[in-house]
Amino acid sequence: MVPQSWYLLLSAALFTLGVAGFAVRRNSLVMFMSVELMLNAANVAFVACARAHEPVRGTVYALFVIAIAASEVAVGLALVLALFRLKRTVNADEIRELRA
């Protein structure tokens, strides 16, 4: 059996990598992907911790997270596309003015 702390370690490591990616990379698509990494880390934590008490609930929570992540990705990518049409760039450092 694998101790619960190992799964939580994995979740923390994935989350850290996600935060690092969000902090360092300036390409907004890669920043978006780091957010997805963080959400996955949360899912792993949910299912791992729920395993000892109510495993079904952990799966249900993870399902909700996946559904919300899907809707967030749809809207976020549409925003990135719309922004690209205006500014011709996806670099987050170059999108700093409110006027088009």
Next chain:
Amino acid sequence: MDERTGFLLFSAIALVGALNVVLRRNPVHAVLWLVGSFLGVAGIFLTLGSGLLAAIQVMVYAGAIMVLFLFVVLLLNLETPRFEGISLARGASLFAAAATGLLLLWPFVSDRSLQAPAAPAVDLPVTAANVGMTLFQRFAVPFEIVSLVLLVAMVGAIHLARRPRRDEPA
């Protein structure tokens, strides 16, 4: 394979994939490494006993969301940037990220009570039937709300990504 081997293998895949997402400069490569990482996470869900969630992770996350990412990256046809060094502000935020990570990791390494193997659950096993019943009975309201969120997201995405027609203002 037993749980320990499975965990080590899949967590290695997930972590290597995640690391490459952060490090690869070419966005297409980053997308593909993230797909690999998600497949690793699906394996982790399998070792945790939830085959349903593993299949859903592959189907939705790796199979649909990442395809969306790949489409956008391919259509935008971005070029691979050169590595120009990390500025002071970015270095500081990276340091903050590492510090957050250590703060998250430390309790799990030091706490003795979490080191013991998790006791097997006495509650319902995770089958599609049980998950379905819990979802539609106990979590019926959140389920409906999530369906509304998906609808709103769909409408919003279609509207945002539309090219304005000639007779409309931009």
Next chain:
Amino acid sequence: MTDPLWISLVKAVAVFAFTLTLVPLLVLAERRISAWMQYRVGPNRVGPFGTMQPLADLVKMLFKEELRPAGVPAFLFGAAPAIAAICSLFMMAVVPLGGTLLLGGHSTRMVVADVDVGVLAVLATSSLGVYGITLGGWASNSKYSLLGGLRSSAQMISYELTMGLSLLSVLVLVRRGDAGLFGSLSLSDIVASQATTGIWNVVKCPLGFLLFTTASFAETNRLPFDLPEAEPELVGGYHTEYSAMKFGLFFLGEYAAMVAGSAVVVCLFLGGWHLPFVTGAEAVGVPGALLQVGVFVAKLLAFLFFFIHVRWTLPRFRYDQLMNLGWKVMLPLALVNLLVTGGLVAAGVF
């Protein structure tokens, strides 16, 4: 309940060998059937009735020169056809070729992987198969290939929705043994419930059958939905720049996807290994198992003949007609179908 390792290995090898034998047979069958439909003869020189023709094709593909266009990322260029082939072959792992086999006191179901989420595994692998085509189109470093690859993957992800929704109406019809509960995601359960009730799902849910079959045509990029790889329009679409064995792998992937898709349709709607008055739902010994597999293979071949027949009969859809059909016609129809089937089940008719 889980098999010892050697039984799983035997099953895996058997199913793999079965699929890989069926693919060259399909290649020959396609050419002979199309010839028969067009009043010509087809390949009949290599071996008796042309049966050695697939072998000749294989040898040709092995010995052709492997071209790699300039500016092509080597790993992705080679990996794309592999991804397509692997995902198609994987789908056969959850398809039940027979019922429960009783061999020397040990009972085992005739599926390679008897997971309780078999249907989701099928949908998940078809979602992953999209990557093979998208990456093949992009990695070829050519305009036509990229366009073809993107069109093809957009088509595939659009029709995945119809596939999933029409599947749902079948899931509602499944009756599991314990406590008369409804619904199971396992393909062997779906076939077993058809065997127990004696009625195939196509009778209870004909619209779902039609929708799922059409969606399978679109998923495997076969006519009438093969604009992405149509020669007059896009040269070859995503596989323009591929030659020799890499093209062979794409080819293998496409035909394996045909086999796997047909196998899934046969299991979901046409009763799988069940034939009324011939094979039943109880556990069988070896002769009974062979009969069940025989029934399954016969149905599979019949459906594959239908697949090939449709290809050489119908004209091709234009791309916008295709997407229109997928989103505006088939998706609402699948929803209506689910409502009607669910209502009928709830009312106790089924």
